[in-house]
Amino acid sequence: MNKEEIINYFNLNKSQTGNIEVFLSNIIQHNKHTNLIGRSTLENIWNRHVLDCLQLSKHIERKKNKILDLGTGPGLPGVLLSIMGYKNILMVDSSRKKAEFVKSIISKLSLPAKIINKRIENVSVAKQDIIVSRALAPLNKLLTYSLIHSNKKTTLLFLKGRNVNNELKIAKKNFFFEYKMIESISLGDGCILQIKNIKTKKNND
Numbered sequence: 157m158n159k160e161e162i163i164n165y166f167n168l169n170k171s172q173t174g175n176i177e178v179f180l181s182n183i184i185q186h187n188k189h190t191n192l193i194g195r196s197t198l199e200n201i202w203n204r205h206v207l208d209c210l211q212l213s214k215h216i217e218r219k220k221n222k223i224l225d226l227g228t229g230p231g232l233p234g235v236l237l238s239i240m241g242y243k244n245i246l247m248v249d250s251s252r253k254k255a256e257f258v259k260s261i262i263s264k265l266s267l268p269a270k271i272i273n274k275r276i277e278n279v280s281v282a283k284q285d286i287i288v289s290r291a292l293a294p295l296n297k298l299l300t301y302s303l304i305h306s307n308k309k310t311t312l313l314f315l316k317g318r319n320v321n322n323e324l325k326i327a328k329k330n331f332f333f334e335y336k337m338i339e340s341i342s343l344g345d346g347c348i349l350q351i352k353n354i355k356t357k358k359n360n361d
Contacts, residue, residue: 211342222246222282227248255272291317315349
């Protein structure tokens with residue numbers, strides 16, 4: 157999809173589109189001296205990043221859901237979901253430079269989102285409704301992080317690449333969970349991995 161098609165697909169209004177433009181131009185500018193996103197993805201930034209992240213919104217019904225974005229980097233997908241109108245987004249990243257960048261964007265666009273500059277395992281917050289992550293860590297690690305911030309009703313939505321089947325195989329050795337693989341609508345052969353009801357397997361299971 158090109159930019160216009162993405163705007164139409166998600167029914168973005170002028171204000172949302174304008175905010176996304178500001179966000180992207182800040183990433184491009186910042187990327188010249190601090191590596192926020194892969195340089196090769198800059199040319200097709202609307203498809204590779206905006207579409208990839210915003211497709212999560214098709215699987216998050218309530219705008220008031222408490223959403224935790226693990227390892228947000230430059231605010232992907234947290235900032236974009238906040239621009240879409242999700243009210244309770246908390247982003248976490250251990251990189252001070254990336255967290256400061258996200259903080260400046262939140263302020264510039266007057267978004268209701270928050271950013272915490274800490275390691276995920278050191279963050280103490282209420283249990284979340286939705287946990288999202290993109291390009292952070294293998295599934296096994298993501299489930300370990302997610303358990304800290306989950307309850308029985310929490311849904312995990314992870315953007316995953318071509319190695320997803322291998323990651324699932326490894327994760328199943330350590331966790332019980334229900335999952336669904338949803339084909340990605342952005343470029344590449346990725347998917348959204350929707351996970352519910354995670355439990356740790358005991359050694360004798």
